[in-house]
Amino acid sequence: MKNIIIASTSTVHGSDYLEYLLPELKIHFRNCKTILFIPYARPSGISHEEYTTNAASAFAKINIAVKGIHEYDDAALAVKNAEGIFTGGGSTFVLVAQLYQNNIITALTEAVKNGTPYLGTSAGSVICGLSMQTTNDMPIVYPPSFKTLGLIPFNLNAHYLDPDLQSKHMGETRETRIKEFHAYNNIPVLGLREGSWLKVDGDKIILKGQLAARVFKQNQAAEEIETGTDISNLK
Amino acid sequence: MKNIIIASTSTVHGSDYLEYLLPELKIHFRNCKTILFIPYARPSGISHEEYTTNAASAFAKINIAVKGIHEYDDAALAVKNAEGIFTGGGSTFVLVAQLYQNNIITALTEAVKNGTPYLGTSAGSVICGLSMQTTNDMPIVYPPSFKTLGLIPFNLNAHYLDPDLQSKHMGETRETRIKEFHAYNNIPVLGLREGSWLKVDGDKIILKGQLAARVFKQNQAAEEIETGTDISNLK
Numbered sequence: 001m002k003n004i005i006i007a008s009t010s011t012v013h014g015s016d017y018l019e020y021l022l023p024e025l026k027i028h029f030r031n032c033k034t035i036l037f038i039p040y041a042r043p044s045g046i047s048h049e050e051y052t053t054n055a056a057s058a059f060a061k062i063n064i065a066v067k068g069i070h071e072y073d074d075a076a077l078a079v080k081n082a083e084g085i086f087t088g089g090g091s092t093f094v095l096v097a098q099l100y101q102n103n104i105i106t107a108l109t110e111a112v113k114n115g116t117p118y119l120g121t122s123a124g125s126v127i128c129g130l131s132m133q134t135t136n137d138m139p140i141v142y143p144p145s146f147k148t149l150g151l152i153p154f155n156l157n158a159h160y161l162d163p164d165l166q167s168k169h170m171g172e173t174r175e176t177r178i179k180e181f182h183a184y185n186n187i188p189v190l191g192l193r194e195g196s197w198l199k200v201d202g203d204k205i206i207l208k209g210q211l212a213a214r215v216f217k218q219n220q221a222a223e224e225i226e227t228g229t230d231i232s233n234l235k
Numbered sequence: 236m237k238n239i240i241i242a243s244t245s246t247v248h249g250s251d252y253l254e255y256l257l258p259e260l261k262i263h264f265r266n267c268k269t270i271l272f273i274p275y276a277r278p279s280g281i282s283h284e285e286y287t288t289n290a291a292s293a294f295a296k297i298n299i300a301v302k303g304i305h306e307y308d309d310a311a312l313a314v315k316n317a318e319g320i321f322t323g324g325g326s327t328f329v330l331v332a333q334l335y336q337n338n339i340i341t342a343l344t345e346a347v348k349n350g351t352p353y354l355g356t357s358a359g360s361v362i363c364g365l366s367m368q369t370t371n372d373m374p375i376v377y378p379p380s381f382k383t384l385g386l387i388p389f390n391l392n393a394h395y396l397d398p399d400l401q402s403k404h405m406g407e408t409r410e411t412r413i414k415e416f417h418a419y420n421n422i423p424v425l426g427l428r429e430g431s432w433l434k435v436d437g438d439k440i441i442l443k444g445q446l447a448a449r450v451f452k453q454n455q456a457a458e459e460i461e462t463g464t465d466i467s468n469l470k
Binding site for chain 1 (some may be wrong): 246247278279280298326328329367369370371372375376377392393396403405406407412414415416418419420429467470
């Protein structure tokens, strides 16, 4: 039975890394002494070691040890044996390329479907969707496919940002980009604002945190959904 | 001898489509009765026909006719025979996928290298660089490669946006994303603000418009360059 937290961001403004989520994570990973960290997304290009140290510092506050997947010879086996798994944010393109290169797409999908508690933040959340095609990231590396884990039956836009009505900038808004996605694809997209997360229990998916989220479907007007809403039927 | 205008945006705030560029385009396309329009990037998913009509309305103001590439049976031949070429903005991913699918990457590169006057705006400018890897667009379709025309020896970030120092949003700034690109690639990147353009005459590349641009090189601090600067040596 799936047991997943899918968070828009690791960090909310003015607060430490993962701080706002720690009470939730203490419950989520209550049966874990050590969790496996997947640092592949490397925000700002930091090393796997440095990124794992950052994650370990946050989890130390709730007495959980963290080990980086790069410390294992067999990445797929590390995933299979993990008590819990956390995939951090950074570049979705780099993350997905590395998941394919290290051949752990299947192992990760199966482990989480079989009940290994999983936490994703930002890029680590985007990969829970059907494809990474609604990421905000730059295509800095070329992954062999945009297909991702499909742990939820829709796509995510993390760090969802409302249009700035005062802006004189002519670049596309986030909503415009998601509408362009729907000119070519019929997968629903959930715009998850910073501080929001999804809690997946089996097939049940609930929006958590303080904020509403925005649902985009092909050929339909976008819709706001309140926190606490059951979105298990979004597909 | 190359003769190219590479513009950050088609439209500046408060002005009509291409309006700010028309005096320049009148000179640039002075020997053209008709130009070939490449509407593949389809902003907001509009049709090739509708997008071509929009481009034609703007060029009518300087007495130049516009024909869409989709109106020809042989796209490569249309490119080869064109008096002038304009590639409009929209999704860089859709544009690049279509350039490959219609097999016109080589024809387009050769025509422009041989002197056919070319205008790019936004996505139509990004493809002039070595790769599309510094686009801001969502990966809404999967192109067979990120490699682009290489008409200039660096990459572009169109609609370049300075960090908003007041923002509480935790998503990456444009500068952070470009730095992440440089964790994996050594191609210089020019951040071209809206209202700026590059004028390419043979091997000479000059920054035009009112604004400075921002140059990013691997392992170096970013640098501002003033309008009028010759950046032919950026490589």
